[in-house]
Amino acid sequence: MPHRPGPLTPGLLRPGRLSVQARLVLVTALLSLASLTGVAVAVDLIVRGRIEREVYASTQRAATEWIGAMGTSTPQPVTTPEVSLFQLVDATGHVVQASRDAEGRPPMSTLWPNSDDRIQHGKECTRDGCVMFTAYRPSPQEEELWGGASHVVYAGRPEPALLAGWDLELGLAAAVLTGTTLLTGLAALLIRRTLRPVEEMRARIAEITVTDLGLRVPAPPGDDAIASLARTVNRTLARLQEAVSQQRHYSSMVSHELRTPLAGLRMRLEEAVTYPDADREETIRGALGSVDRLQRIIDEMLLLTRIRTSSPQQAERVDLGHLVREEAGSLPGPCRPVLVVHDSPRVWGNRTQLTEVLTNLLVNAQRHTRGAIEVSVAREDDEAVLSVWDDGEGIAPEEREQVFQPFVRLAAGRKRDPAGSGLGLAISRAIAQAHEGDLTIEDSPRGPCFVLRLPLAGEHEPG
Incomplete structure (x- = not known):
C-alpha cells in the first residue's frame, strides 16, 4: 500500500503545493521577519554604541577632573555613583594611588597610552566582572609632579548590565517575534x-453548467484587479451564453432545414422500392436533386461556421472599386447594375470572401429588382462603404435584422427562389464581421439598400 504523507510531511511544504493565500502569508511572514530582524540589529548596535559612549564619556570626564585637581600633590580622587574606580599607575606597573573601591587591586589594565594619543578607552574582564575605563596619560608638564616619570590615570566603572548580558538582544528578539506574529x-x-x-467567484463558476449559463459571478465595487476580473468574467459568460443560445438556435434550424430534403430523398427511394414499375430514371433524378440540396446546405453551413470561428485567411490589400467593376461586369442576367464609384478605397481582407459577399448582394438584387440596380463605392472617414440598391419592394424595418439570420427567408424571397437555403445573407454578414466590418440594410426612397462597411487598409498589414 503506497505511503500517504501526513500533515507534517516536508513535501507538503513545497511552495508549489501551497495555496495562493498560504504563499502570500508565508512571504509576508518571511519579509516581516527579515525586516524586523534588520531593525532589531540596528537598534541593538545603536543602543550599545550609545551606552558605551556615555560610559566612556563619564570615565574620561572623571579622569580629567582628577588630573586637573592635581597641583603640587596628588589629592584623593572624587568618586561618583557612576565612576568609583580610580588608579594612578607608574611606569613600573605599581599602583601609586587608588580610590577606596580600587585599593588592593592590581592595575585595571596594561593599556599604556603613548604621547601622541594620551586618552584611550578599554575594557578588562575578570571573574568578578568587566570594567570599562579610560586611560589618561598626563602631559609632560603635569608629569613634573612625579619628577618627569610617566604615569597613567585609570578611571573606570563596572560594565552596565545591559552591555554585560543578553537582556537587550533577548528583548529585541521577543519584540521581533511578536511583531512578526502580529504582522x-x-x-x-x-x-x-x-x-x-x-473564492466567491470560483464557487459561482463551479455552479455554472451548459444548461444554465444565466448565472453571473458577484462583482465587488471599485476598479481594482479583482473587480475588473469579475466584470471580465461576467462579460465572457454573457458572450458564452449568447454563443450557446445562437448555436442551439442554429442547430435547431439546421435540423429543420435538413429534414425536408431528407424526407424527399427517403420518399423517392421508398417509391422506387415499393413500385418497381415506376420510372427509375425520374426517381434517380429526383433523389439526386434532394442530394444536391443537402450538399448545398451542408457546404454553406460549413462555410458559415468556418467564417464565424476563424479570421480571414490569405488576407491581402483589395481595391474595392476594381472588385466591383469586375464582378458587376461579369454578372449574368438581363438587368445590368449601374456603377457609381466615387473612390477606390482599399481594404485588408480575403478577396474570395469579399467577392462572395458582393455576388450574394448582386444576385439578391437581381432576384427582387423591377429593373434598376445601383452599386456604389465610396470612402467615409476611415471606412470603405459599398452599397447595393435595387428598386424592389423593400424590407420593412422590423424585418431587416431577420434576413441576416441563417435559414430565415421572407415570403417574397421564398416565392422568387423556392430552392434557396436562406444562408446567403447570413454568410455575407459573417464575412463582413470577420473583416471587422458590418453589413446592414439602410433606409432608401425605394427598395432595399444593403450597405457593407469595412475599415480602410493602413500602410502595414494588420497583426
Whole structure:
C-alpha cells in the first residue's frame, strides 16, 4: 500500500503545493521577519554604541577632573555613583594611588597610552566582572609632579548590565517575534478578505453548467484587479451564453432545414422500392436533386461556421472599386447594375470572401429588382462603404435584422427562389464581421439598400 504523507510531511511544504493565500502569508511572514530582524540589529548596535559612549564619556570626564585637581600633590580622587574606580599607575606597573573601591587591586589594565594619543578607552574582564575605563596619560608638564616619570590615570566603572548580558538582544528578539506574529496575522486577515471575492467567484463558476449559463459571478465595487476580473468574467459568460443560445438556435434550424430534403430523398427511394414499375430514371433524378440540396446546405453551413470561428485567411490589400467593376461586369442576367464609384478605397481582407459577399448582394438584387440596380463605392472617414440598391419592394424595418439570420427567408424571397437555403445573407454578414466590418440594410426612397462597411487598409498589414 503506497505511503500517504501526513500533515507534517516536508513535501507538503513545497511552495508549489501551497495555496495562493498560504504563499502570500508565508512571504509576508518571511519579509516581516527579515525586516524586523534588520531593525532589531540596528537598534541593538545603536543602543550599545550609545551606552558605551556615555560610559566612556563619564570615565574620561572623571579622569580629567582628577588630573586637573592635581597641583603640587596628588589629592584623593572624587568618586561618583557612576565612576568609583580610580588608579594612578607608574611606569613600573605599581599602583601609586587608588580610590577606596580600587585599593588592593592590581592595575585595571596594561593599556599604556603613548604621547601622541594620551586618552584611550578599554575594557578588562575578570571573574568578578568587566570594567570599562579610560586611560589618561598626563602631559609632560603635569608629569613634573612625579619628577618627569610617566604615569597613567585609570578611571573606570563596572560594565552596565545591559552591555554585560543578553537582556537587550533577548528583548529585541521577543519584540521581533511578536511583531512578526502580529504582522503575519494582520496580513492573513487582509489577504483572506481580499481573496474572498475570488473564492466567491470560483464557487459561482463551479455552479455554472451548459444548461444554465444565466448565472453571473458577484462583482465587488471599485476598479481594482479583482473587480475588473469579475466584470471580465461576467462579460465572457454573457458572450458564452449568447454563443450557446445562437448555436442551439442554429442547430435547431439546421435540423429543420435538413429534414425536408431528407424526407424527399427517403420518399423517392421508398417509391422506387415499393413500385418497381415506376420510372427509375425520374426517381434517380429526383433523389439526386434532394442530394444536391443537402450538399448545398451542408457546404454553406460549413462555410458559415468556418467564417464565424476563424479570421480571414490569405488576407491581402483589395481595391474595392476594381472588385466591383469586375464582378458587376461579369454578372449574368438581363438587368445590368449601374456603377457609381466615387473612390477606390482599399481594404485588408480575403478577396474570395469579399467577392462572395458582393455576388450574394448582386444576385439578391437581381432576384427582387423591377429593373434598376445601383452599386456604389465610396470612402467615409476611415471606412470603405459599398452599397447595393435595387428598386424592389423593400424590407420593412422590423424585418431587416431577420434576413441576416441563417435559414430565415421572407415570403417574397421564398416565392422568387423556392430552392434557396436562406444562408446567403447570413454568410455575407459573417464575412463582413470577420473583416471587422458590418453589413446592414439602410433606409432608401425605394427598395432595399444593403450597405457593407469595412475599415480602410493602413500602410502595414494588420497583426
